[in-house]
Amino acid sequence: MAKINILDSSIYNRIAAGEVVERPASVVKEFVENSIDAGAKNIVIRIERGGKDLISVVDDGTGIERSELKSAFLPHATSKISKVEDLDVIQTLGFRGEALASVASVANVTLKSKFDGADEAFCLTCSGGKMGGIVPCALEGGTEIVAENLFYNTPVRAKFMKTDKGEESEVSAVVARFILGNPDIAFRYYTDGKLSVQSFGGGQEEAVAAVYGAAAISECYRLDAAKHGVRIRGYIGKPSYTKANRTYQSTFVNGRYVSNTTISSAVTNAYASYLMKRQYPFYVLFIDVPPEVVDVNVHPNKSDVRFENNQIIYGSIYSVIAAVLDGNASALEYIVKGVKECADDKAPAQPSDSVPCVPSKIKTEEGGHLTAVPFSEIRDAKYPVPPIGASSGIAITFHDSGAVRQSASLPVQPPFAENAFAESVGERERREEGAADVFAENKRYLAMLDKKAKQQKIVFENAKYCGSLFNTYLIYEEGDNAYIIDQHAAHERLIFDRLCEEMKARKIVRQPMLVPFVLSVNREEASFLAENLANIAAIGFDIEEFGAGSFKVSAVPLDLQDIDLKAFFDELLGELGNLRGIRLEELLRDKIAMTACKHAVKGGMMLTDSEKEKLFAMLHGDMGLKCPHGRPVAVKLTKYEIEKMFKRIV
Numbered sequence: 001m002a003k004i005n006i007l008d009s010s011i012y013n014r015i016a017a018g019e020v021v022e023r024p025a026s027v028v029k030e031f032v033e034n035s036i037d038a039g040a041k042n043i044v045i046r047i048e049r050g051g052k053d054l055i056s057v058v059d060d061g062t063g064i065e066r067s068e069l070k071s072a073f074l075p076h077a078t079s080k081i082s083k084v085e086d087l088d089v090i091q092t093l094g095f096r097g098e099a100l101a102s103v104a105s106v107a108n109v110t111l112k113s114k115f116d117g118a119d120e121a122f123c124l125t126c127s128g129g130k131m132g133g134i135v136p137c138a139l140e141g142g143t144e145i146v147a148e149n150l151f152y153n154t155p156v157r158a159k160f161m162k163t164d165k166g167e168e169s170e171v172s173a174v175v176a177r178f179i180l181g182n183p184d185i186a187f188r189y190y191t192d193g194k195l196s197v198q199s200f201g202g203g204q205e206e207a208v209a210a211v212y213g214a215a216a217i218s219e220c221y222r223l224d225a226a227k228h229g230v231r232i233r234g235y236i237g238k239p240s241y242t243k244a245n246r247t248y249q250s251t252f253v254n255g256r257y258v259s260n261t262t263i264s265s266a267v268t269n270a271y272a273s274y275l276m277k278r279q280y281p282f283y284v285l286f287i288d289v290p291p292e293v294v295d296v297n298v299h300p301n302k303s304d305v306r307f308e309n310n311q312i313i314y315g316s317i318y319s320v321i322a323a324v325l326d327g328n329a330s331a332l333e334y335i336v337k338g339v340k341e342c343a344d345d346k347a348p349a350q351p352s353d354s355v356p357c358v359p360s361k362i363k364t365e366e367g368g369h370l371t372a373v374p375f376s377e378i379r380d381a382k383y384p385v386p387p388i389g390a391s392s393g394i395a396i397t398f399h400d401s402g403a404v405r406q407s408a409s410l411p412v413q414p415p416f417a418e419n420a421f422a423e424s425v426g427e428r429e430r431r432e433e434g435a436a437d438v439f440a441e442n443k444r445y446l447a448m449l450d451k452k453a454k455q456q457k458i459v460f461e462n463a464k465y466c467g468s469l470f471n472t473y474l475i476y477e478e479g480d481n482a483y484i485i486d487q488h489a490a491h492e493r494l495i496f497d498r499l500c501e502e503m504k505a506r507k508i509v510r511q512p513m514l515v516p517f518v519l520s521v522n523r524e525e526a527s528f529l530a531e532n533l534a535n536i537a538a539i540g541f542d543i544e545e546f547g548a549g550s551f552k553v554s555a556v557p558l559d560l561q562d563i564d565l566k567a568f569f570d571e572l573l574g575e576l577g578n579l580r581g582i583r584l585e586e587l588l589r590d591k592i593a594m595t596a597c598k599h600a601v602k603g604g605m606m607l608t609d610s611e612k613e614k615l616f617a618m619l620h621g622d623m624g625l626k627c628p629h630g631r632p633v634a635v636k637l638t639k640y641e642i643e644k645m646f647k648r649i650v
Helices: 009-020 024-037 084-089 099-105 155-159 164-181 204-212 261-271 310-326 425-456 487-504 523-531 533-538 565-573 584-599 609-618 639-645
Strands: 042-048 054-059 108-114 121-127 135-137 142-148 186-191 194-198 220-227 230-237 249-253 256-258 283-288 393-400 403-411 464-469 473-478 481-486 510-520 542-545 550-557 634-638
Touching: 024 042, 024 054, 024 099, 024 142, 024 164, 042 164, 099 108, 164 186, 164 194, 164 204, 164 249, 164 256, 164 523, 194 204, 204 230, 220 310, 230 310, 249 261, 261 283, 261 310, 283 310, 464 609, 473 609, 481 487, 481 639, 487 609, 510 565, 523 533, 523 542, 523 565, 533 542, 634 639
Parallel strands: 042 186, 249 283
Antiparallel strands: 042 054, 054 142, 108 121, 108 142, 121 135, 186 194, 220 230, 230 283, 249 256, 393 403, 464 473, 473 481, 481 634, 510 550, 542 550
16 A cells, blocks of 8 residues: 655645635635625725736725734634534634635735724735735725736646636626625725626616616516425516626525526526527526525535535425516515615515425426435335446426336446557558558448439429329329428528528628627626637628627628627627637528528419419429428339228238
8 A cells, every 4th residue: 555645734725725726716706705805885896817917806894803813724724613513503604714725825916904992004925825024004994805927836737727718708707796696795806907797786676777778677577475494585587688698697595606406407497488499588596595405515616505405495496487487476475576675675574383395306308397306215125326436317207198118228338447548550451451441441332322312213204293192292293203392491491502602702701780689698708709700700791899798780691681789699698607608600501491481382372374383393203302401202012011001901
């Protein structure tokens, strides 16, 4: 067995930094949380180059005493808890006591603070985990903390950071959550010396307007409800107010921003019958519960929480939001109309002994339901824990009409072996021979496909038009075969192919708009569009930034002049967070398909004989075509199949 080493603080602080300090946004989060816990009412945040060069947070909180400045940089040092019982009723944002030590181990940190009632302020610097001396400094009050050159001594971590704009977007998202979650605190946020966002601490409505714009307020219902000991307040968008991605969704549990699946599932399921595919609801929700029923110490950066009873949380949120969206009579108790911020908005909901009414079944598209397995039952022999190293997965049991239909398992791939990529010379030769065999096999396969395609073409001279069904399906007879052609699908495919060929050889011609289209987005979406402006312009759009959080489209491609710009950009912004990045070619293909569908002859439309003949001739006898949406253009019925239908052949 190898020797067991006791790690030095310079090592274990960097390990902790790997969990706590993922990127500049993590540093901003930790610094601002400390300011809020210190009772600050005004907080100023500054970053440069997305926080890579500089992160500064200044507040007017209670400050730190001179004798405790060095203690603030020690690992596991905190003013938030003092005994083990405090962990059961945590009511502060920070409490783990490792943030400053972790940040100081990977950056140059300067801390200035003036304690309430003290005569002067003091300054302490800490670079790479090494502290300097405490010296007097100039500071009117509160605390100022600055982190410079983040990850200067860990270049591997620095290499994996995003671009300056990308990191700035992450920080902006964190600041927006602080503004929403702390509406009674005034924030000023500067990026590269420019004021980016400002709030004045005037309440929840003002905070939402500062982040999303005043127009968002009129598109939302304001809630304030108490159910089964859970207080649910905030804003939810009307069913007509949808977004292209989830960046307009914020959840706060006891004032802490979290990303919790129980809460998000409850909201999503409540909206399910109102939203179409790729549409997401807008909401800013505050969930207040007694601190003893929620565990906030389950994630290194405290981005999630664990509830004592998930069913109570799910049932309470689902029933309140569903009642509001459905317009039930009980919704009148939940909706706040024309009422200013209540003084007790942050008061926790009172505990209740009521038993929640939780939906026992969740509807599926096929009319069945999903049954959730309680965690307590997982320990039973019916749900054995797989051995370490075994392929495991998540099982979901589907029910239909009371009977178990199928259990679907999502497999988890085992990790690669350490020598998975090692190969000898002989193995390399065998691999190259195999590659040659595969290449030859591919050539044979392509040749077979080409031959089969040629065989699918029918002989035009012998094809005879026999009539139509429902003014939609054209019937042709050729030999012992009958072909039924969907006139809309056939024409749609022909137009689509023509437009695609024109698109390949197109010259970019822009059509100026009489009235420019203005697109309003949030900061994450703005960063995404800014990084892809060149790609969007390359396909023919004249687009430019138009103030904070807006883009102006002054011209569109001539061949897409009828395009619905709002729908196009909603779909484009739906790619936000997609690891594969922007997919303009696929989006354009979809738009071309929609154009083809719009201009194709429709089912039920009466065609003249000449139009039918022309449409059939344009197919060139290729009966294997499909429309752009994947539906077949034609189906073939043989004489044998028809005679078998009528029992002429047994």
